[in-house]
Amino acid sequence: MITLYGMGSPNVVKVFIALEELGLPYTVAPVDVFTGKQFDADFLKLNPNAKVPVIVDSEGPGGSYTCFESGAILLYLADKTGTLLPSDKAAKFDAIQWLMTQMSTVGPMFGQFVHFLRFAPAGNDYSKSRYYTQTWRVCEVIEQRLGATEYLAGAEYSMADIATYPWMRAIPAILGAETMARLPNISRWVKQIDERPAVKKALAEVDAVRARTTAFDKAEAVTLDKVFGRGQFAAV
Numbered sequence: 001m002i003t004l005y006g007m008g009s010p011n012v013v014k015v016f017i018a019l020e021e022l023g024l025p026y027t028v029a030p031v032d033v034f035t036g037k038q039f040d041a042d043f044l045k046l047n048p049n050a051k052v053p054v055i056v057d058s059e060g061p062g063g064s065y066t067c068f069e070s071g072a073i074l075l076y077l078a079d080k081t082g083t084l085l086p087s088d089k090a091a092k093f094d095a096i097q098w099l100m101t102q103m104s105t106v107g108p109m110f111g112q113f114v115h116f117l118r119f120a121p122a123g124n125d126y127s128k129s130r131y132y133t134q135t136w137r138v139c140e141v142i143e144q145r146l147g148a149t150e151y152l153a154g155a156e157y158s159m160a161d162i163a164t165y166p167w168m169r170a171i172p173a174i175l176g177a178e179t180m181a182r183l184p185n186i187s188r189w190v191k192q193i194d195e196r197p198a199v200k201k202a203l204a205e206v207d208a209v210r211a212r213t214t215a216f217d218k219a220e221a222v223t224l225d226k227v228f229g230r231g232q233f234a235a236v
């Protein structure tokens with residue numbers, strides 16, 4: 001049995017989708033990030049980096065196995081089941097390249113843009129402009145790729161798509177409703193993934209865990225300072 005530690009953020013959504021696609025039995029252990037539960041000693045034993053998602057697989061290599069970092073979790077699950085990464089070696093590494101692009105660029109650029117948009121004090125125009133530009137640039141890279149291939153790795157739906165979809169489906173909310181009209185290939189691909197039964201089921205599970213955890217706009221100021229490493233928590 002797999003236990004998924006998380007809440008409703010895009011990095012956790014990836015793991016919900018992968019587990020549903022693979023039909024693996026799992027239970028959810030909500031981690032209330034916006035009340036600071038990721039800093040509890042018990043959670044730090046699972047991930048010393050104090051971030052969700054984490055999975056604990058009671059039937060892992062050598063017994064119970066703990067895995068953190070969403071990209072590592074997706075690779076772990078692909079390895080465990082022998083699915084959602086192409087078996088052809090070139091296609092497999094194409095999938096891994098796009099998965100790494102999500103981990104290194106899509107997630108961090110969107111994440112920083114959302115941070116400066118929602119949480120920064122007024123007067124951070126440089127940061128907003130930098131992360132808007134980088135976010136838009138990586139959308140164009142994904143747009144171009146999906147103009148050339150059906151899925152990110154090529155012909156096959158893979159962990160690369162699962163990793164990237166949670167941010168791409170949020171483009172209208174983050175970059176503006178009109179933006180999708182400028183990204184027809186991403187729109188086509190998001191709609192295709194929206195229709196997958198496992199994705200619908202995963203998103204229902206995400207709604208359920210959101211209902212059990214605190215939304216960012218209900219967080220106390222001191223917790224936000226700790227999560228974002230600012231105020232009394234800033235390194236000096």
Ligand SMILES: N[C@@H](CCC(=O)N[C@@H](CS)C(=O)NCC(=O)O)C(=O)O
Pocket residue numbers: 009010011012033038050051052053068069070071107226227
């Ligand atoms: N690269 C990590 C990022 C994980 C991450 O940033 N998780 C956020 C939620 S999306 C979190 O736990 N934040 C709490 C904190 O930073 O204190 C992954 O993909 O798993």
